[in-house]
Ligand SMILES: CCCCCCCCCCCCC/C=C/[C@@H](O)[C@H](COP(=O)(O)O)NC(=O)CCCCC
């Protein structure tokens with residue numbers, strides 16, 4: 033079947049019956065791709081025999097979580113705290129019922145699991161609806177049936193276990209997903225288990241409950257396992273890495289949760305659980321980081337040297353503060369106002385990938401990422417020559433930098449709702465390299481402020497941004513950290529916070545912050561590995577997309593009211 037035939041097939045009515053919704057009669061229709069219902073108005077006369085249009089509430093089959101017999105209504109009502117409104121007469125007339133649980137958008141990109149119960153006059157009809165709806169759900173091959181879940185009990189505000197048990201597990205149970213749950217006992221427990229022990233054939237996906245650091249563990253476990261299974265040497269910076277077959281789900285329970293926010297538009301555990309249930313799939317680029325041809329780490333969100341590296345290093349001693357450690361260390365690092373000397377060289381991305389300043393936001397169904405996916409295998413890009421550092425296509429920038437940030441994705445998070453690079457793409461094979469040169473403290477503050485407002489992040493003379501496929505950083509070890517002189521030091525007063533003299537106890541190098549982990553080396557080589565992994569997500573839905581689906585799915589449907597049911 034092609035084109036319009038497929039569309040017609042999707043609209044083919046599988047079931048159509050009159051039932052009762054609460055205490056009012058309702059017409060209910062099931063097609064291949066939607067369940068629709070409409071309460072029957074008293075004034076509405078089907079016998080009139082005219083074709084008309086009416087307002088139907090519609091739920092796409094792909095957004096149905098489960099359908100089941102409403103076994104114990106009293107219990108349902110206690111759970112949902114709804115009053116029992118069914119009259120005895122209604123109960124006698126419609127004694128059988130089934131409940132459809134489905135995804136409902138509740139604004140701000142949040143999803144909720146909502147229920148609608150249909151009452152039937154006879155048992156066979158009720159069972160038939162459950163059976164046929166379940167048959168349609170079974171056709172959705174991308175839905176996971178079995179998941180391996182890792183919980184970091186110490187991430188963020190240490191709520192991981194509670195969040196999983198109270199908010200996520202009930203959603204998975206309702207959807208009939210089986211889970212094996214591991215609560216981690218130490219750092220790198222999840223990574224090591226995935227790398228060497230886990231029987232991955234049993235699962236359709238891996239879920240992490242925690243922050244970006246916990247996600248990074250899962251990423252390293254899965255990617256390393258996949259490479260060793262395929263005998264790919266990760267130490268080779270130019271090795272062609274094999275994409276992971278299992279998708280990763282993120283239940284946000286960390287401090288920044290930027291990967292979850294940038295791929296769903298929110299950090300809400302129930303929303304993430306529902307993206308997993310419906311089997312969403314979002315490809316993601318991964319940066320591989322090497323030092324002297326030896327593998328260091330992978331990175332999905334931000335690689336930050338200077339400001340974000342120093343802030344992370346300082347914050348590690350304050351983990352007991354939870355997410356607030358970043359605020360405290362952020363202020364301290366800002367006041368220190370260090371900058372670092374070195375050379376950044378990079379290979380620009382192809383021009384058709386746009387620019388970090390083009391305001392083309394990466395949203396659900398992004399065409400730039402889809403196009404990249406289509407041409408990825410053709411390897412149309414570049415000759416070996418272009419790839420070599422030092423060839424004409426590479427550019428080098430030497431200088432003193434307050435921050436060098438590579439945003440592989442927008443890095444949007446609650447602290448910075450548009451992110452470090454608002455137009456960065458999730459899966460275009462490039463990363464946005466942001467260079468913040470030496471500037472005054474006030475100027476740097478203005479730059480940081482732009483992470484939180486709507487102004488162009490890069491519209492400052494001391495900031496430049498490049499969309500790149502690869503980059504390298506070489507620190508200049510002869511440099512000393514020069515701290516800005518703001519005020520003269522008063523005799524007998526506290527020691528100066530800043531001095532124009534080199535201060536030997538400061539390290540001339542910063543550290544790299546790689547998805548919230550500190551890298552052991554400063555001279556690094558970075559390559560973007562296009563679409564190496566997939567998440568259970570769909571990218572951020574456009575406001576209009578969201579709005580259309582928010583307004584309680586109400587579809588204008590031409591419907592032949594003569595249908596015999
Ligand atoms: C004057 C107002 C200044 C406000 C500045 C806000 C800047 C926010 C930038 C956010 C970038 C986020 C990049 C993501 C980094 C994470 O991978 C990493 C680890 O996350 P997690 O494991 O969940 O803790 N987080 C960080 O490195 C902290 C970012 C800094 C947050 C202030």
Ligand SMILES: Nc1ncnc2c1ncn2[C@@H]1O[C@H](COP(=O)(O)OP(=O)(O)O)[C@@H](O)[C@H]1O
Nearest residue numbers: 187188216217218219242243244245246286287
């Ligand atoms: N059981 C554990 N004990 C201690 N550290 C752990 C444990 N499980 C995971 N970790 C580590 O905790 C770090 C932070 O985890 P994460 O979930 O990202 O929280 P946060 O966002 O607060 O940093 C990660 O580096 C991860 O490797």
Ligand SMILES: [Ca+2]
Nearest residue numbers: 317440457462
């Ligand atoms: Ca990217």
